[in-house]
Amino acid sequence: MRRPGARAVWALHLAVILLLLGLQVVVPPFHQIMLARIMVLAVYAIGYNVLLGYAGLMSLGHAMLFASGMYATGLTILYFGVGAGAAFGLGVLASAVMATALGLVTLRASRVSFLIVTMMFSQAFYLATLYFNEITMGDQGFIISGQLAPLRAGGREFAFSDPAVKYNLALVVFALCLMLSVWLTRSPIGRVLVGVRENEERTRLLGYNPLSYKLLALIASGTIAGASGSLYTLMFSYVGSSFASILYSIYPLLWTLLGGTGTTLGPLLGTALMTYVVDIASGLTSSYLLLVGATLLILIMWFPAGVMGGIRTRWARWLP
Amino acid sequence: MSFEGHLFLALLEGTVTGFVLALTALGLSLVFGVMRIVNVAHGEFFMLGAVIAWYFSTLPGGFLPALVAAPLLVGAAAFLADRLVLRRLEYKPESTIVATIGLLYIIQQLVLTVYGPYARPVAAPVYFRLDFPWFGYSGYKLVVAGVSAALLGATWLVMSRTTLGLYMRATQQDREMAQAFGVSVDRVYALVFALGAGLAAMAGALVVPIQQAHYLMGLDALLMSFIVVILGGLGSLGGTVAAAFLIGVSDGLVSVFFSPTLAKIVATLLVALVLVLRTGGLFGEEGT
Numbered sequence: 001m002r003r004p005g006a007r008a009v010w011a012l013h014l015a016v017i018l019l020l021l022g023l024q025v026v027v028p029p030f031h032q033i034m035l036a037r038i039m040v041l042a043v044y045a046i047g048y049n050v051l052l053g054y055a056g057l058m059s060l061g062h063a064m065l066f067a068s069g070m071y072a073t074g075l076t077i078l079y080f081g082v083g084a085g086a087a088f089g090l091g092v093l094a095s096a097v098m099a100t101a102l103g104l105v106t107l108r109a110s111r112v113s114f115l116i117v118t119m120m121f122s123q124a125f126y127l128a129t130l131y132f133n134e135i136t137m138g139d140q141g142f143i144i145s146g147q148l149a150p151l152r153a154g155g156r157e158f159a160f161s162d163p164a165v166k167y168n169l170a171l172v173v174f175a176l177c178l179m180l181s182v183w184l185t186r187s188p189i190g191r192v193l194v195g196v197r198e199n200e201e202r203t204r205l206l207g208y209n210p211l212s213y214k215l216l217a218l219i220a221s222g223t224i225a226g227a228s229g230s231l232y233t234l235m236f237s238y239v240g241s242s243f244a245s246i247l248y249s250i251y252p253l254l255w256t257l258l259g260g261t262g263t264t265l266g267p268l269l270g271t272a273l274m275t276y277v278v279d280i281a282s283g284l285t286s287s288y289l290l291l292v293g294a295t296l297l298i299l300i301m302w303f304p305a306g307v308m309g310g311i312r313t314r315w316a317r318w319l320p
Numbered sequence: 321m322s323f324e325g326h327l328f329l330a331l332l333e334g335t336v337t338g339f340v341l342a343l344t345a346l347g348l349s350l351v352f353g354v355m356r357i358v359n360v361a362h363g364e365f366f367m368l369g370a371v372i373a374w375y376f377s378t379l380p381g382g383f384l385p386a387l388v389a390a391p392l393l394v395g396a397a398a399f400l401a402d403r404l405v406l407r408r409l410e411y412k413p414e415s416t417i418v419a420t421i422g423l424l425y426i427i428q429q430l431v432l433t434v435y436g437p438y439a440r441p442v443a444a445p446v447y448f449r450l451d452f453p454w455f456g457y458s459g460y461k462l463v464v465a466g467v468s469a470a471l472l473g474a475t476w477l478v479m480s481r482t483t484l485g486l487y488m489r490a491t492q493q494d495r496e497m498a499q500a501f502g503v504s505v506d507r508v509y510a511l512v513f514a515l516g517a518g519l520a521a522m523a524g525a526l527v528v529p530i531q532q533a534h535y536l537m538g539l540d541a542l543l544m545s546f547i548v549v550i551l552g553g554l555g556s557l558g559g560t561v562a563a564a565f566l567i568g569v570s571d572g573l574v575s576v577f578f579s580p581t582l583a584k585i586v587a588t589l590l591v592a593l594v595l596v597l598r599t600g601g602l603f604g605e606e607g608t
Contacts, residue, residue: 108597293424
């Protein structure tokens with residue numbers, strides 16, 4: 001069945017990407033860096049949303065997958081001087097492997113247990129980054145700008161320190177992941193995932209194996225999260241334990257809830273709003289995480305559908 | 321110090337840790353068992369207890385009144401949180417987890433604002449030294465263990481011998497049936513949440529003279545409590561206490577002979593696997 005508005009859906013997402021492409025010419029340098037950061041982190045949120053929004057699984061351990069991408073990219077550049085492209089590939093691969101392992105172990109647990117178990121594994125990963133501090137430099141972290149060779153394409157060199165390079169690199173990866181998530185939700189796989197989310201038993205009776213679909217969603221989710229972590233490392237050239245901490249598992253949950261769980265544009269919107277709010281608040285007070293807590297509480301109590309979810313129910317039912 | 325000295329120190333430290341851990345985790349276990357919710361803000365109640373104890377130690381009354389005031393104040397705060405937040409969410413598991421994550425950051429950051437980012441020490445209310453052949457040991461740590469043991473016993477008595485305990489156990493076993501028999505489930509929930517928080521606050525207040533009060537101390541308490549509660553079986557009191565000792569002593573051993581971080585990694589991975597393989601834990605009945 002061809003749903004009405006298929007063309008409108010693609011046009012809308014394309015328009016968002018074109019808008020982001022155009023914005024870099026208009027906005028001042030500070031906001032250009034902010035937007036670049038938002039796009040990379042939005043990729044993380046898109047990955048998280050694949051699992052929470054479509055498979056209905058809430059994880060508190062995504063920091064482990066995000067940080068796997070970071071460390072795989074950062075460490076191979078730091079110790080082996082690997083090129084940026086290869087390091088990115090390794091980052092994505094590492095997080096895919098981690099997500100597969102995490103899924104094979106944790107998906108046996110029921111929903112609430114899944115939450116706690118993913119948190120536990122992620123915490124063990126975080127502690128491991130502290131324990132092996134001779135390699136990872138633990139809390140202090142390390143900077144890779146000295147070892148990172150500029151990107152070469154079409155006979156030209158692109159340095160990662162250049163804001164325009166950062167911005168467009170983030171935009172390319174963001175656009176790819178956004179389109180991937182739109183495609184995924186409209187594909188037969190996405191439909192089955194929604195079926196698993198809404199009624200696992202019935203999906204099983206229809207002849208699908210919910211476990212393998214959940215595993216698929218977790219791998220896709222973790223790989224996208226890892227791509228985000230890897231790209232973050234290349235763009236900001238810093239890797240530290242704090243990115244593996246529990247806060248970085250809660251951030252994507254917050255961004256996704258704020259933007260709207262199970263909507264394709266929600267993660268971008270949530271990330272953008274929260275990143276700007278946190279940036280402004282952290283300039284005013286050291287207790288800026290209070291906002292993180294308050295937003296979570298307000299969202300879950302009064303606006304569980306988030307911004308895009310609200311827009312969808314009220315005005316635009318066709319939004320994916 | 322000789323090997324026996326190290327071993328003895330590890331066992332002693334482990335036992336004290338085990339008692340405090342049992343007290344902290346007991347609150348989490350009660351809340352999970354009776355209300356079927358996971359309280360991620362539990363560690364912050366522990367931290368609040370510690371900070372309140374520090375505050376009292378600066379007053380003329382000294383540290384001791386804090387042992388009464390901290391659990392009462394924190395219990396009252398938890399009671400409010402239950403009424404204003406958790407009840408409105410109808411105790412849905414995933415919503416309450418998100419809400420308690422929110423509470424975690426709200427409490428933690430408010431303490432950061434009011435109390436500041438300092439780690440503040442408190443002098444022990446009693447000071448004596450026990451001399452062992454290898455080292456001298458702070459007597460207050462043994463007092464902490466003793467008080468914790470007494471409180472664990474008291475909680476057990478309340479659960480097994482009083483009407484309130486009966487209501488709690490009835491609610492835990494079958495919420496609807498308890499309601500049908502005239503138990504005010506609503507009130508039981510609020511009381512259990514307050515009691516759980518109060519126990520954590522008590523543990524926090526007790527350890528301040530050993531550990532110092534800091535606004536980030538809650539996360540570690542939370543994770544250790546999770547480990548204990550999962551290992552002991554969600555909602556099983558005896559299991560919680562047994563697991564607290566197992567974790568306390570093995571943590572003491574690995575910390576003394578290897579490293580505290582390694583001890584935590586091992587415990588965390590172990591427990592995650594336990595939860596995956598058996599939802600009921602080692603001692604408890606089959607969980608949710």
